[in-house]
Amino acid sequence: MVQSKRQTDILRLLESEGAIGIAELAARLGVSLETVRRDLKPLAGLGAVIKTHGEVGLPSSMGEAPFEKRMRENSAAKKTIAAHVAATIRDGDSIMLDTGTTTSFLARALIGHRRLTVVTNSSDIARTLATVNGNRVYMAGGELRSDNGAAFGSTAIDFVSRFSVTHAIVSAGGIDKDGVMDFDLDEADFARMALSRGQRRLVVCDHTKFGRQGLVRVCGFSGVTELATDYAPPYEISAALEASGAALTVAHK
Incomplete structure (x- = not known):
């Protein structure tokens, strides 16, 4: 043909x-x-x-499994965002990460760091950063989902609520002018709790999430201190970020 x-x-x-x-x-x-x-x-x-x-x-x-497929989607952009964010994290810092492809790429970008304290519900992130360079990794408990190997529900939320970290970093299913959205209630609940436990409350996502309407609202932009992405978002999202006082970081190759 x-x-x-x-x-x-x-x-x-x-x-x-x-x-x-x-x-x-x-x-x-x-x-x-x-x-x-x-x-x-x-x-x-x-x-x-x-x-x-x-x-x-x-x-x-x-x-491929659903999570593996999502890791392939826009992988170059996600790696660029991950590398930029990793450069802002110092050896010895404490980090909370939810499950997501961009946060999984961030974990890989942090392999060279030392003495990190990592709290996560993602078995992929836990495997990536545990037992290397003096890191301490705390994995939230509960039943692991078959598609992404992550723990959700009240047990996982209660576990992470006990921690206070320097960087709370979550992924997003969608970003619109009203804030951060997701497509799954349990994932949104976990992300909301994770953000509340950080001094720095960072959302990482590539530009394809802009304007995407998720099913569940995670939080408004007042609930985050920073959005890291690969392209500047549309005006109404940029304006809403600025009005809330949240910083916008655009990572470049």
């Missing part, structure tokens, strides 16, 4: 970012949903891509 330029662009996007929502793919390409569906149909027929529940990806990425 001879691919059109747009079909080639689709495959390149999927190779770099993993699975993408079909609506987001249409927006990235600047075409209608109908057009992108027409482009995808022959690719899917040949097995070059797999479509499922409004999402499309390469066969290799669609076979």
Whole structure:
């Protein structure tokens, strides 16, 4: 089959970012949903891509666990944000991290740090930073979810409520002018508690989360001291951040 330029662009996007929502793919390409569906149909027929529940990806990425797929999405941006935030953390600092792909990249960016005290509900983050460089890692208890290996619920929230840390850093499912959103009630509850335990209350997310409406509100911008991202957000979000007194950090490569 001879691919059109747009079909080639689709495959390149999927190779770099993993699975993408079909609506987001249409927006990235600047075409209608109908057009992108027409482009995808022959690719899917040949097995070059797999479509499922409004999402499309390469066969290799669609076979991954959900958390592994999300780690591939916008990974370059997340690594850039993680490297910038890691540079603001000193040896010996205390950090609370929720589960999320950007916070997992941050844990990897902190491997060179020493004597960190880390509190988290993420088994991925705990494994990354435990037993190296004199770190102390505290893992919240409770049943671990199969998709991301993280603990949630009242047991996890009660555990982290006992700590006070220098840096409380959480990810976000969405950011709009009213604040930080998530798609899962338990994750939102945990993130809200985590932010309340930090002197520095930092939200990390890439630009694709701007304007995304989550199901559950985590907090308004008054609940955070800083937002770290890879591109400046739209005006109404920037204005809301400034009005709340929260700082905006844009990480560059």
